[in-house]
Amino acid sequence: MQNAALEYDYTVAKWFTYLAITFGIVGMTIGTYIAFELAFPELNNLFGQYGTFSRLRPIHTNVVAFGFTLSGIFATFYYVAQRVLKVSIAESKFVHGVGKLHFWLYLALAAWMVVSELLGFTTSKEYAEMEWPLDLLTVVVWVLWGTAMFGLIGMRREKTLYISMWYYIATFLGVAMLYLFNNMEVPTYFVTGMGSWMHSVSMYSGTNDALVQWWYGHNAVAFVFTVPIIAIIYYFLPKESGQPVFSYKLSLLSFWGLMFVYLWAGGHHLIYSTVPDWMQTMGSIFSVILILPSWGSAINMLLTMKGEWNQLKESPLIKFMVLASTFYMLSTLEGPIQAIKSVNALAHFTDWIPGHVHDGTLGWVAFMIIAASLHMAPRFYKREIYSKKLMEMQFWIQTTGIVLYFSSMWIAGITQGMMWRAVDQYGNLAYSFIDTVTVLHPYYTIRAIGGLLFVVGLFMWAYNFVKTMQSDKVLEKEPAFASPMGA
């Protein structure tokens, strides 16, 4: 073992990659469907009570956030951790077993989640809709991931933790804390012996419940959509481009800055609500400060490409990653702007918010996961990527989709916000609520088409990935950087 190259074991990484592709397609197809429902309401009643926007919306967010994104994160983790720690997961039967169990229980949880939410079991808290038995299973899944993570760290040959590992550890710790506190609930069956055993009641009431929920809700974004995706880009962009990370100091500053600042920002979801003013102000101020560590990471990434911008033209993978960084910058500028009190007064409750979420999740998160999976594919299967052209097309189709999505939602949200507050010359409200709904029809249609384009791109991704697995363009040895691509 001493001098031989390590043989990494990609079993678990592969499984999670397949799951990411599957959940990406499922979750975003549902998303596109409900987007069309808003434009064409007749679609709501195609599947009885199971097809309405309201019933499907939590399933869409859960499948995308915790199905697609987390699968992508786990897939990259089981790939990256072995490599940066210089250890094969197969070296320990225990850790390998934990990794496999992690996958299977996670899959069971995901299936249970979809079925239970379709049947209407929900706690109503956004991004924490799962009822208590599923929450408990989530804890088990999370502990298994942690065990695999610290197991691999314990076995490591490389003494210093590479920066991606910092971010994976932060994801593990942050989500664990947030999830536990936000999902504190009392199963009513066990107190009374009556009613549905799935039902529970929140430990917190009213304003407190809201406070804990958005402390969780915003930071679920932090520790699922931001932190681990930074872990991914810090590994895959330097690897794919063959360039070292631009600055160690900048990465330090942005890491610790992000960790300290992010959790303060949750309060910006509660501006002009009934939580105390000082908390709203803190949420607002810290959201603006958050630009610094966020842009720190993004600039660090973009400068990694210094002198090598030609790669942007040559490699669609680099394109995906560089545009992801750019979308991250856009999204982390847009968020703080929306958190400024006067802007929030206009933007809150409108479509500008889903617009913001989607330029982040589609442009940053999904692009990074797609890019990472296609970087891993040639190393998984020792084959060239099936088609470079297809990737190019996917990139442009999806980028068009995202642009349609966020631009239509910006216009829709600001229009809606302006109409809600508009008054006539006598100071009476100028519009009834329904006026502000019907005016949005064209934007809802454009948004749905944007979503459709993105889903088309996902199918191209899946096709390219599967074709790569079966391709006969076999590689003699693993590529050092730049993933080799076919026609």
Place this chain on the structure above:
Amino acid sequence: MFHWLEKRPFFFSVVLFLVIAFAGLIEIVPDFAQASRPVAGKQPYTLLQLAGRHVYIKDSCNACHSQLIRPFKSETDRYGPYSLSGEYAYDRPFLWGSKRTGPDLHRVGEYRTTDWHENHMWEPTSVVPGSIMPAYKHMFHQNVDLETAYAEALTVKKVFNVPYDKPGHTKLGTWEEAKKEALEEAKKVADDMKNQDVKDAVARGEIPEIVALIAYLNSLH
């Protein structure tokens, strides 16, 4: 510079956890006790209203409707007085919502009637032309789960000291009493409705989801 820390994963994780947890501690703890105090005269939900609240949650009405009126003239003109923290003291979970695809409902009981809700849930465009809300016809023939609502009421009474059965507060009583009370309340709602199937069901002693939901919506003011 920080290499020493990056070589000690356990210590690294502890430091990291403290840095992450800090903000939550500062923001959440100080106001916790105060925010859970109800405004004067606030009553816990009746069993039927609570069951209706479950229907509201089950169909994720909160995905499109808020229950939080912000202190702006445009909002108080449109929806009524702005919301106060103590009004939510018995709300577990809170249902503020984060997106208004439809209007705010925090005081909907003030300006919509049983009859209006009935038509709206059956065919939204019949009362609001141009509405994009789905029809919720299944609520008219699906019975509400009263037992789970009772389990919840009893749980919050026992575990969180919600003042059910205290003088001047909502009466809950035993399961039998509560069921009877809920049915009485359901009859009053059904009297104002025109759907014959719903009326028949209530006369038989059943409570369709729509009846409970309307009882809940009417309680919002």
